[in-house]
Amino acid sequence: MHSANLGIASFQTVAAQNPSYKWYVIADSAQHHSLPNAVVQKNYRIECLFKATQGTMLARHAPHLVEMCSPAEYGQTWRWIALNGKSKPCVTVIASPMRFEEIFERLSLFMEVIMPDGAGMFLSFWDPAILGTLVGNSNDLTLHVKGPVLDDAQRAAFTSKLSRWWYWDRLGGLQLIISEENTEPTSPSPFSLTQQQVDELVEASVPDHVLFYMQLNQPLIIEGMPVSQRYSSVRNALREARLIGLGSMRDLLNYCCVALIYRERMSEDQEIRHLLNEVRQRKMSLFQAIQEFPE
DSSP, rough: OHHHHHHHHHHHHHHHOOOOOOEEEETTTTOOOTTTTTOOOTOOOOEEOOOOOSSSSGGGGEEEEEOOOOGGOHHHHHHHHHHTTTTTEEEEEEEEOOOHHHHHHHHTTTTTEEOSSSOEEETTTHHHHHHHHHHTTOOTTSSSOOOOOHHHHHHHHHTOOOEEEEEEOOSSSSEEOOOTTOOOOOSSSSOBBBHHHHHHHHHHHHHHHHHHHHHOOOOHHHHHOOOHHHHHHHHHHHHHHHTOOOOOOHHHHHHHHHHHHTTHHHHHHEEEHHHHHHHHSSSSSHHHHHTOOOO
8 A cells, every 4th residue: 555545544544433533734834835725625724823814925834724524535635635744744634523713722822932031932833843852752763852842741731632643754654643632731821941942942953954054055965865865864964963062053064064975984984083073172163174074
């Protein structure tokens, strides 16, 4: 069976076992230009999670909650979701007995969180990598930060009554988050995050930022690399960069670029290893070390 059909089959099994469930998709227009139109169905509701009017610039680059028919109907829209969700982090799927208005209101409560300095920050749970990191998912081996970032009370409040929540990981595997049924929020909203929670959420998105800047400024480095391998390759390079104490986005980006160019030589070439050790001991900057890398 095609992997996309396997995803739909999983949804259909849950739908058959839980006929009271209603079905929803969080569709991120910023990740796929066809969204949300590609998943909007006649007579079903749609709302921008930023509460922007449809057709505006903000709505065209924002996540949406979209009401869906049951996957038991297996229409063209569900096929689109299964095919595109596994290839791009653009959709997640929710099944719940809650009505659209209740789901939208519940998700709206967690759109913004409070940082330690009192400033607000969007909690981008529509990004599958962030969603998995927030609640923790030991089955998802592609997560850069394993999580859970949220504490027990926050996690219970966040997933309350969202009976099933699926996302596709960065290798196209379907991941399921199961929340406790009929629980009520036990943590105030908006969440107040600790500095450690903020740091972990920021770190979770670093591979995507590095890939974005690499594609923008150094596209030839990854041009010949299969798309499915790019995220994991950057993640591996980032782990190495952290081990030698790199922290700025510029250094992380530069390290990932040279790591993808030199590949095995980064760990096997004695001269390169010596230079990176000098960086780790702060005897020279990464930029200086790169200038001395062998041809």
